[in-house]
Amino acid sequence: MKKPIVNKIFKILSHKNENPRTELVYKNEFTLLVAVILSAQATDISVNIATKPLFEAYDTPEKMLRLGEIGLKKYIQSIGLFNHKAKHIISLCNRLINEYNSRVPSHFDKLLQLPGVGRKTANVVLNCLFNQPTIAVDTHVFRVAKRLGLAKGNTPQKVENELLEVIDQKWHQYAHHWLVLHGRYICKARKPNCTICPLKRYCAYYKELV
Known part of the structure; x- marks a missing residue:
C-alpha cells in the first residue's frame, strides 16, 4: 500500500480518537x-x-x-x-x-x-x-493490517516490521492502539462490520467482497 493512502487511513482513525489508550486497567x-x-x-x-x-x-x-x-x-x-x-x-x-x-x-x-x-x-x-513509538502486533493488529493491505507477513514480527516501514513515524505512537480498537469494534475476526467501516474505500479485504 502506498504511503499517501496509509496516511489517509490513519488520519481517519486519529480523527475519531486523537489520544487512544490501552483498555487494560492498571495502577502503576x-x-x-x-x-x-x-x-x-x-x-x-x-x-x-x-x-x-x-x-x-x-x-x-x-x-x-x-x-x-x-x-x-x-x-x-x-x-x-x-x-x-x-x-x-x-x-x-x-x-x-x-x-x-x-x-x-x-x-x-x-x-x-x-x-x-x-x-x-x-x-x-x-x-x-x-511513550516510545513502538507498534505492538497482537491478534487484532495482525488481522486488521493484513485485511487492509498494510502488511502481508505471515508472522507478528514480519507484520510489525512492515508496519514500521509503511506507517509514517508521526502515527507510530498511537498506531497499534487505533488498529486494536478498529479490530475490536469494527473489523472483528468472524463478522467484520464493513457497512460502517470508515476505511472500506481503502481496504483490500472489502474490495474483494464487492
Whole structure:
C-alpha cells in the first residue's frame, strides 16, 4: 500500500480518537506489565475483572511475590493459560526485585529477558509506560493490517516490521492502539462490520467482497 493512502487511513482513525489508550486497567508500571502478560489469548475485559481485586491488594513485585504462585492462581483462574501465567509472573517478580530494584525496565532487550514477556508485551509496555513509538502486533493488529493491505507477513514480527516501514513515524505512537480498537469494534475476526467501516474505500479485504 502506498504511503499517501496509509496516511489517509490513519488520519481517519486519529480523527475519531486523537489520544487512544490501552483498555487494560492498571495502577502503576508493575501492574500494567502484569496485565499485559495476562492479556495474551484473553480479552481485556476478562483481565480487568480478574485484576481489579488482585491489584487492590498486590500492586508491587514484593507483595505479589509474597502472594505466591498458588495464591495468584486463585485470582486469575478465569483467564486462559492461568497456570503458566502465574508461574511466569512470580518469576517476573523475583527478577524485578533482584535485578531492577522493583522497577520495570524501559529497554526492549531487557524486557524480552523477563519471564512471560514477548515482543508484543514489550512493545505495549514501552509504548504505554515510556511513550516510545513502538507498534505492538497482537491478534487484532495482525488481522486488521493484513485485511487492509498494510502488511502481508505471515508472522507478528514480519507484520510489525512492515508496519514500521509503511506507517509514517508521526502515527507510530498511537498506531497499534487505533488498529486494536478498529479490530475490536469494527473489523472483528468472524463478522467484520464493513457497512460502517470508515476505511472500506481503502481496504483490500472489502474490495474483494464487492
